[in-house]
Amino acid sequence: MRVTVFGSANADLVFPVETLPGPGHTVLAGPWRALPGGKGANQAVAAARDGAAVRFAGAVGRDTMAETALSALRAAGADLSAVAVTDAPTGAACICVDAAGRNGIAVSLGANALARAAQVPPLAPGEVVLLQMEVPAAENAALIRRARAEGARAILNLAPAVPVEPDALRALHLLVVNEHEAAWLAAHFGCATSAAGLHAALGVTVAVTLGEAGAEAAGEGARWRIPAFPVRAVDTTGAGDAWCGVLAAALSRGAPLEAAMRRAAAAASIACTRPGAAEAMPTAAETEALLRAG
Template sequence: MTVTVFGSVNADLTFPVPELPAPGHTVLGGAWRAVPGGKGANQAVAAARDGAPVRFIGAVGRDPMAAIALSALRNAGVDLSAVLETEAPTGAACICVDAEGRNQIAVSPGANALARAAQVPPLAPGTILLMQMETPPGEIAALIRRARGEGARPILNLAPAGPMEPEVLRALHLLITNEHEAAWLAARLGCAATAGALHAALGIAVAVTLGERGAEAATGSAQWRVEAIPARVADTTGAGDCWCGVLAAALSRGAPLDAAMRRAAAAASIAVSHPGAADSMPSAAETDALLK
């Protein structure tokens, strides 16, 4: 089953620094790199490298940065036939990564703000539709409603946290947040920031990633916790995107949610041991080897 990803695609300018800069503080770092990124593109690459047929829908500019932004998607064999070229600049991110692998990120959306739900071809029943919050919320909401009508399985990674009507969230097949996004949403729903409480408030399956403490999930029939796999951390950029993309790939092959979460945890532990975002996503063989 194909995984369709509607989301952002950026060129990431990555700066290795000895420490993350504070306000008004200039830090001299090492050699910078221009690499592909964007939550949508990262997740699409992760799903494709895990073996899923993937179609990516987004928008880029007609500028030299577009080739950088799309390079990992092309190399992973992702279908880019529905990507829109616009006069707006390609989205870009500035990423500082310190000696402990922690990051600080600023993003200019650029062409990502012009991505439209109408670009998405008809969705076959059962298709996994994966989205994030770096494209216009109104387009995401329209696509969630349409996906449900076409029998697809819409999954939203609420990252970065942003407004989305509860009625739209209730139409999801699965909601994914990290612990900070869960706290943001829980404050608006008036519930605790746990997968179980968010599931009770929305009536849908919810997964919450907890960094080095793993992830938890709640559905109508079960709740469980999946532990993270220890790793040597080089760069945490894109780790959450790896988790989401590999989870989507596993679900598209019919894996139950708990098994998909275990695979996602293994893939993310590999991703953080390499620098970069899209370029750090592991192959299916690498993830298989770690799980064994």
């Protein structure tokens, strides 16, 4: 079954630093690199490298950054027929990565702000639709409702945390948040920050990624807790996107949520051991090898 990803495609400018800069603080960086990124593109690459048939829908500019933004998607074999080319500049991100693999990121949406749900062709029943929050929230809400109406399964990674219409959240097949996004959403709905608390408030299955502590999920009458795979982190930039993309790929193949979360955890751990975002996504064979070893 196909995975359709609706989201952002960026050119990432990556700066290696000893320590992340704070307010009013200038630090010297090592050689910078221009790499493909954007949460949507990263997750699409992760799903494609894990063996899914992937269609990506988003928007880029007519500038030289567009090829950088789309390069990993092309290399992974994603269908780019639903990508719009606009007069706005291609989205870009400035990423500082410190010696411990932690990062600080500033994102300019650019053309991503012009991505529209109408670009996505009709969806097949059971198809997985993966979304994030680096495109307009109203367009995400429209596509989530379409997915429900057409029998597809919408997965929203609420990253970054911005408001989404509650009825769209309640139409999801699965909501994925990290600890910070879970706290933000829980404050909005007045519930506990756990997966179980968010599930009770929204009535949909919720997964919360917990970094080195793994991930938890809660659905109707079920709870899951999946540990992370211990690795030496080099760059955590793409870890969350690896988790979401591989989860979507596994679900598209019919895997139950618990198995899909374990596979996603393995892929995210591998991504942490490599620099960059889209380029850090593991292949299916690499993920399977870690699963066997673990």
